[in-house]
Amino acid sequence: MDKLLQMIINQHHQLLVALGQHLALSFMALLIAALIAIPLAMIFKDHRRLGEIALQVAGVFQTIPSLALLGLLIPLVGIGNPPALIALVAYAIMPIYQNTYTGLTTIDPNLEEAAIAMGLSRWMRLRRLELPMALPLIFSGIRIALVMTIGTATLAALIGAGGLGTYIVLGIEQNNNQELLIGAVFSAILALVFSVLLKVMGKSKRNLKIGFGLILLACIGWGGQKTYQHFFAQPQAEIVIAGKMGSEPEILINMYKELIQAKDPSIKIVLKPNFGGTTFLYQALKRNQIDIYPEFTGTVLKAFAKAKTTPQNPQAAYRKAATYLKTQQLTYLKPMAYQNGYDLAVTPEVANQYSLKTISDLASVSDQLTAAFDPDFSHQKDGYLGLKSAYHLQIGSVRSLEPSLRYQAIAQKRVQIVDGYTTDPEIRQFHLVVLKDDQHFFPPYQGAPLMKTSFAKQHPTVVKQLNKLSGRITMAEMQTMNYRVTVKHEKAKTVARQYLLKHHLISAKQK
Structure with missing residues (x-):
């Protein structure tokens, strides 16, 4: 309390x-x-x-x-x-x-x-x-x-x-x-x-009249405020930055906000964390309903470009993703250092019982196990749909659960397999065993800001500021930041700001 x-x-x-x-x-x-x-x-x-x-x-x-x-x-x-x-x-x-x-x-x-x-x-x-x-x-x-x-x-x-x-x-x-x-x-x-x-x-009629009068006054006040803002208030530049579900996208979009306002504090930034899944955000960007969101190279190649083969080299994967997005009138800025790829994880008990070290090891016993997967992972070709075909998996029962809930499910031994990301703090928290992707199904996953090309041309300063994250943030740093937000319940805004201050990407005077 x-x-x-x-x-x-x-x-x-x-x-x-x-x-x-x-x-x-x-x-x-x-x-x-x-x-x-x-x-x-x-x-x-x-x-x-x-x-x-x-x-x-x-x-x-x-x-x-x-x-x-x-x-x-x-x-x-x-x-x-x-x-x-x-x-x-x-x-x-x-x-x-x-x-x-x-x-x-x-x-x-x-x-x-x-x-x-x-x-x-x-x-x-x-x-x-x-x-x-x-x-x-x-x-x-x-x-x-x-x-x-x-x-x-x-x-x-x-x-x-x-x-x-x-x-x-x-x-x-x-x-x-x-x-x-x-x-x-x-x-x-x-x-x-x-x-x-x-x-x-x-x-009573008296109460009814008083109630309607108060409602009318509230409506007039609200309408007057909106009218003033629309016709008389000084228009203010506004940038809408959204993120997928989870702590990591929320940390990243807070970094974007801090970097942009470090150069121009007058710009109004609207953050929309936990905004939805991959396709949802991608379509929102193309419809001009949001301006920026962090996306990963592997997701671009598998989910958007529908690439049958993807380069295993991170730089080559980024170039291929950026080239495809350019044809969609989208601009993909330079990626960060760490990779946040998909993985499959099991408990140590399950790994020992079935001698599981790789995803290939899982194929022969997958029909005896149950899994909880993120909704995105369950229905994407760079997720379970493609993995199932590549490794010939036949998992006995698959549930779609939100990210934090699937980890709770495996911690409570309600399922034996979960999908995850390589930077997820729960892997360390619950001592899970990550199965090696021995067939290299998962492509490189480096994150970078994605925006419309027209927006990038109109906001060159925003592009320059966000490119300061290029080559930054190691996997260990991202895991630690995720751990602080997800497990320690620190605010994503605080964690993001502290990282930028530590690496001298913003000034301590900025509020």
Whole structure:
């Protein structure tokens, strides 16, 4: 608890930003859903057949897994807030529409007849009789939608929309319970607090008016701020730097930020750590949704260029990767010194039991073992798909797990094989045995910043600053930095900055 409180104090600014992002996304989705669902229910209340069809259509969206819906939306509307907002609206419509429709269609027919006999028009009946009587159910639907939206909005972090889900993703990736608790607890508190406020609003007309007034004031204030920023505030250069899942990409993108701002502190850098898998980032870069991300030569050759053969010489592999990327109007800067290649690892007990030293040794017994692989590794040709063919592996059972979870699985002896990277700190932490790639299936993996060629031409200073990492960072240094972030739970920003200071790549005066 002390560590959790200290983390909240130390990260109060980042936490407030995440809270703001989470609230803005959730309430925008709720507002749009209400503006769609309530009028629809009002229209269809006298057309029961159409009303039931609309109810079924809204219910279909509830059956689609949220991650699948986000994945379907990304090719259509890109990444960030748009797909997250659309998905949340789709989920929020059902409870609001269902409760509003039910409230409007279950009013006592005698009351309806009395209102008609008094000469009230359809609009007057709706305003004076039907909506007031249906209000408790309508607010109940909005409360359900709000709680669901706040909870589901945590997934927005997986597609770069930020929010409290960022803490949950980081907690899972770095096996950090404090990060997990911050994301989960604050999401629950938000849902509880606003659920209670909506319940209070629905109790009387006075509370309803006060509540709507406060919401209106908040919307005006938010809209005014956005308008000022768009039309009157001095535009500021912004560079978006993203990273794959895990501690190492987060360390690297923090180094990129420090190096760029060392030369020009006025440039606004937006970091998006744990942004997604390889293909996700690559497509985001090509769509101009991010500007820079660290990529590895072997991944470029296998996953993007679809090369049947790859050079074993690191320099030759880099030249071939850079040449291919040039045809895609992308610029690949000079690589760092260390290689972060794939590997397969087993526990010492399994290595001794089956006399495993190489991946070839694994082939004859692989059907007796179970494995946990990173999602990227499981589905890429430079991962298990290609390795399976090259070594004739037939692993008995393969699970896809996020990076930190697969190491927990092997440490708890739930699986016998995991994939990993040569710089992973867990290899040392759990005393794992890395099997030798005796057929040299894995190509060289040197990391370097990847960006669009147009961006590189527009930002020559950025290119020059990032090239300062060329030939830097040994494997031992990267392993140590990963260990500090993943195992010791130090901040990636701190670890990155300390490395740059130690090697005199930035000045201590830079903040």
